[in-house]
Amino acid sequence: MASIDLDKVLDKAWADKPLPEILAAPVGALKGVSDRDGELLQEAFGVKTVADLAELKYVRWAQALAALDSAK
Template identity: 60%
Template sequence: MAVTADLQKVLDKAYQDKTLEEILNAPVEALAGVSESGGKLIRDALGVKTIGELGRNKYFRAAQALAALADAS
């Protein structure tokens, strides 16, 4: 199943041409809107260094699941 995404909206320009593996291994600051200081706060608070770690983080997954439940009701 093919999946497409507009990476211009979610990634900084320097990461838009990277492979999925490279994106998942990129620092959280590679996400559009996450500053260097914001990335440091995420690392310090949660120990999350990469986009992949952020996406797999149990707190973010729990929050996303709760929000999806609320949206569905």
């Protein structure tokens, strides 16, 4: 299983929270994602939480394409 440095991907306020709380957090909990970005993601794709963003089909498609490119 891959590990991740939560301090690098989360705002300071979220770095010490348990994973279920992080997944239920607004996308603004991610470092570099503003509250306005979160509003736009919700308007465009219905994304409200970090978990919603992870499950967004467009994110999954982009990850799959990137994986195909790195496999060549």
